Amino acid sequence: MKRITIKDVAREAGVSITTVSHALSGQGVMKQETRDRVVEIAKKMQYMPDWNGRNLKASETGTLGVFTASIKGYYGILVDAMYEECHANGYEMEIFITDSGDSLLQILLSRRVDGAVILHSGFQERHEKVLQDSELPTVFLDREIQTKYVSSVLFDSYQTGRMAAEYLFSLGHRRLMTIRGENTYDGIERHRGFEDYLKEQGYPLEADYLLNGYFDRWKAYGEMKQFLERKLPLPDAIFAANDDSAFGCIKALVEAGYNVPADVSVLGCDDIELSQWYVPALTTICTHMTDQGATAMKELAGLMRGNCSGKLHMIKGRIIERASCRRAE
Amino acid sequence: MKRITIKDVAREAGVSITTVSHALSGQGVMKQETRDRVVEIAKKMQYMPDWNGRNLKASETGTLGVFTASIKGYYGILVDAMYEECHANGYEMEIFITDSGDSLLQILLSRRVDGAVILHSGFQERHEKVLQDSELPTVFLDREIQTKYVSSVLFDSYQTGRMAAEYLFSLGHRRLMTIRGENTYDGIERHRGFEDYLKEQGYPLEADYLLNGYFDRWKAYGEMKQFLERKLPLPDAIFAANDDSAFGCIKALVEAGYNVPADVSVLGCDDIELSQWYVPALTTICTHMTDQGATAMKELAGLMRGNCSGKLHMIKGRIIERASCRRAE
DNA sequence: CCATTATACCAAAACGTTTTTCTTGAATCA
DNA sequence: TGATTCAAGAAAAACGTTTTGGTATAATGG
Numbered sequence: 201m202k203r204i205t206i207k208d209v210a211r212e213a214g215v216s217i218t219t220v221s222h223a224l225s226g227q228g229v230m231k232q233e234t235r236d237r238v239v240e241i242a243k244k245m246q247y248m249p250d251w252n253g254r255n256l257k258a259s260e261t262g263t264l265g266v267f268t269a270s271i272k273g274y275y276g277i278l279v280d281a282m283y284e285e286c287h288a289n290g291y292e293m294e295i296f297i298t299d300s301g302d303s304l305l306q307i308l309l310s311r312r313v314d315g316a317v318i319l320h321s322g323f324q325e326r327h328e329k330v331l332q333d334s335e336l337p338t339v340f341l342d343r344e345i346q347t348k349y350v351s352s353v354l355f356d357s358y359q360t361g362r363m364a365a366e367y368l369f370s371l372g373h374r375r376l377m378t379i380r381g382e383n384t385y386d387g388i389e390r391h392r393g394f395e396d397y398l399k400e401q402g403y404p405l406e407a408d409y410l411l412n413g414y415f416d417r418w419k420a421y422g423e424m425k426q427f428l429e430r431k432l433p434l435p436d437a438i439f440a441a442n443d444d445s446a447f448g449c450i451k452a453l454v455e456a457g458y459n460v461p462a463d464v465s466v467l468g469c470d471d472i473e474l475s476q477w478y479v480p481a482l483t484t485i486c487t488h489m490t491d492q493g494a495t496a497m498k499e500l501a502g503l504m505r506g507n508c509s510g511k512l513h514m515i516k517g518r519i520i521e522r523a524s525c526r527r528a529e
Numbered sequence: 530m531k532r533i534t535i536k537d538v539a540r541e542a543g544v545s546i547t548t549v550s551h552a553l554s555g556q557g558v559m560k561q562e563t564r565d566r567v568v569e570i571a572k573k574m575q576y577m578p579d580w581n582g583r584n585l586k587a588s589e590t591g592t593l594g595v596f597t598a599s600i601k602g603y604y605g606i607l608v609d610a611m612y613e614e615c616h617a618n619g620y621e622m623e624i625f626i627t628d629s630g631d632s633l634l635q636i637l638l639s640r641r642v643d644g645a646v647i648l649h650s651g652f653q654e655r656h657e658k659v660l661q662d663s664e665l666p667t668v669f670l671d672r673e674i675q676t677k678y679v680s681s682v683l684f685d686s687y688q689t690g691r692m693a694a695e696y697l698f699s700l701g702h703r704r705l706m707t708i709r710g711e712n713t714y715d716g717i718e719r720h721r722g723f724e725d726y727l728k729e730q731g732y733p734l735e736a737d738y739l740l741n742g743y744f745d746r747w748k749a750y751g752e753m754k755q756f757l758e759r760k761l762p763l764p765d766a767i768f769a770a771n772d773d774s775a776f777g778c779i780k781a782l783v784e785a786g787y788n789v790p791a792d793v794s795v796l797g798c799d800d801i802e803l804s805q806w807y808v809p810a811l812t813t814i815c816t817h818m819t820d821q822g823a824t825a826m827k828e829l830a831g832l833m834r835g836n837c838s839g840k841l842h843m844i845k846g847r848i849i850e851r852a853s854c855r856r857a858e
Numbered sequence: 859c860c861a862t863t864a865t866a867c868c869a870a871a872a873c874g875t876t877t878t879t880c881t882t883g884a885a886t887c888a
Numbered sequence: 889t890g891a892t893t894c895a896a897g898a899a900a901a902a903c904g905t906t907t908t909g910g911t912a913t914a915a916t917g918g
Contacts, residue, residue, distance in 0.1 A: 201662050203638075216868045221906060230866055246659050248638040252585045253904030256873045271612075271624075276605040283600075283626055295600075295624045297612055309532075309577040330575050335530050417806070447806050454808075477776055479783075479808040510605070525911060535872060547896045552878060557877095559896060582874030854895045 212519030263292045265313035281493030289501035337503040346510040353496040353513040360517035361393025364439045372528030373436035381415035381441035413445035437465035465525035481522035592621045594642035610822030616774035618830035659703035666832040675839040682842040684826040687844035690722025693768045702765035702856030710744035710770035742774035749777030794854035
């Protein structure tokens with residue numbers, strides 16, 4: 201690959217590289233004519249300053265890094281929201297997809313980003329320590345860390361679980377089922393809140409009515425199908441840990457000849473775009489994913505401007521009533 | 530932000546920076562004891578070689594760049610597929626989201642990527658010329674460019690449009706409607722194929738039966754609703770330029786009291802994940818999006834290994850029969 | 859006419875690496 | 889013993905920039 205450097209431009213223009221640099225950046229003093237000529241030549245030669253060379257010298261790169269394990273589905277929405285906010289604040293955004301916390305840290309320390317948003321379950325305590333030492337402004341999106349240079353944005357999963365139970369209770373349902381997502385911190389918290397509320401109300405969750413959906417449509421579909429084959433009494437209502445498992449669950453119910461919500465109410469969680477398009481339109485708890493991503497990036501941009509760190513933004517769920525839940529007679 | 534450099538390690542270990550570099554990379558000759566000690570110290574200090582410094586020297590960075598205007602929806606799926614393939618080939622992947630072809634080019638030339646996949650409608654002819662000069666191995670995912678260093682992966686949109694018409698014809702439908710996506714090259718081609726086939730069969734598309742959906746659910750929904758208010762005869766079948774507009778279209782039909790497919794068949798295009806979950810399950814043309822992304826990255830990886838360039842991978846659509854289309858009596 | 863100032867430009871240092879070349883002292887060989 | 893090789897490591901150059909600190913030449917002031 202050929203690379204056109206500042207030297208090439210300097211040679212072509214018959215000036216020093218200093219002059220080229222100054223001409224292009226608008227710095228220094230020189231004849232307007234020289235400046236124009238150099239700019240013209242640089243343009244004609246399609247010269248673009250090398251990012252490595254430039255930023256080796258510079259202390260700031262104008263770039264914020266986003267570190268995640270995936271940009272699929274849920275993560276894609278978060279990252280996309282960050283992008284908008286990042287640009288709105290005049291920063292470039294770089295996305296780094298990494299498998300492990302180790303590689304994350306390596307990239308974090310070796311690449312020149314001015315700040316970072318981290319959304320990675322592989323990031324562990326030992327990594328936190330190193331991050332702390334690096335003094336890089338950082339926002340975490342999936343855990344609570346508040347130190348110097350570090351803020352976090354958190355979704356209140358426990359409260360959401362409680363909210364789900366409370367809502368279904370308020371509709372008059374008492375025999376509840378849940379399809380939990382047990383593979384993430386988020387899922388565990390949602391479930392804990394749900395179960396706590398039921399226990400407090402004196403209707404603790406029965407073992408047969410706890411299904412494992414792993415936040416996955418097909419897993420939830422399979423679990424539900426299996427449950428239906430056991431011919432146990434149908435629950436009044438089901439809380440699915442996310443919209444995806446709600447869809448899987450509804451599919452199994454519909455295929456077995458049941459009607460949602462006439463025979464059983466189903467409550468989802470997330471409010472992904474599909475939910476309003478589904479038939480029946482899904483009643484769900486909005487987790488404000490776009491808001492989560494935007495808030496994280498906004499907080500980071502604030503940190504960059506010197507705002508005080510150590511903040512915690514707690515984002516709360518909100519019930520979106522549609523057609524998949526109904527009041528018990 | 531504090532940065533630990535090779536100098537810091539050298540000072541701490543009481544050796545030269547050369548020795549540190551050699552010790553860490555396993556190069557050069559030195560006492561095993563020295564090597565071990567330096568490695569140990571570097572680890573303890575959490576030293577990570579700076580990417581800028583390193584790659585300023587190196588000719589290859591082991592990184593492939595993906596250039597796109599968005600990672601939302603459709604694009605997210607493509608990019609995600611690329612990521613898998615990229616890592617499988619031992620490369621790191623960097624995603625650059627840019628607004629314009631100009632900024633794309635700027636990043637392309639200034640960042641050190643070994644190769645690039647471009648999926649950006651803002652990339653224009655004048656940019657192609659510059660790219661050509663740079664000799665960077667590149668794969669385009671949305672247009673046909675085949676030159677030295679450049680290959681392309683294309684979805685056969687024209688053929689897909691024909692296929693759609695042919696399929697609906699084969700079901701016995703004659704009065705066809707289409708909701709086209711006129712804002713992209715892809716959409717224009719799909720539509721052209723669709724209309725050509727109808728013309729050839731002697732049933733040219735009537736003007737009232739051509740709706741503009743811009744590949745968008747809500748736009749399609751609005752257009753369809755507006756059409757229904759005009760009380761023109763319902764078409765036998767509708768070809769929506771993508772699944773999203775199919776959903777919008779079906780929603781409008783259902784709200785107006787019609788049944789899909791009993792009253793009208795609807796054929797989508799893309800086969801996004803939701804399609805099989807929708808009610809009715811959407812009959813659609815699979816565009817193999819994951820395959821498109823993976824193929825592009827695989828081709829790029831091949832280019833990197835010196836495979837000959839200038840290839841064109843044409844990906845064909847395939848009808849997925851589900852529940853939204855039925856045979857005419 | 860000498861000292862000062864302004865103009866227009868350039869040389870060199872610095873950024874953090876890797877790599878090539880060089881130095882030093884010890885060991886081996888003839 | 890003097891020449892040669894080897895080991896272990898260091899100095900220096902290179903990568904492409906920006907920035908700091910010059911250096912000529914011309915213009916100005918007294």
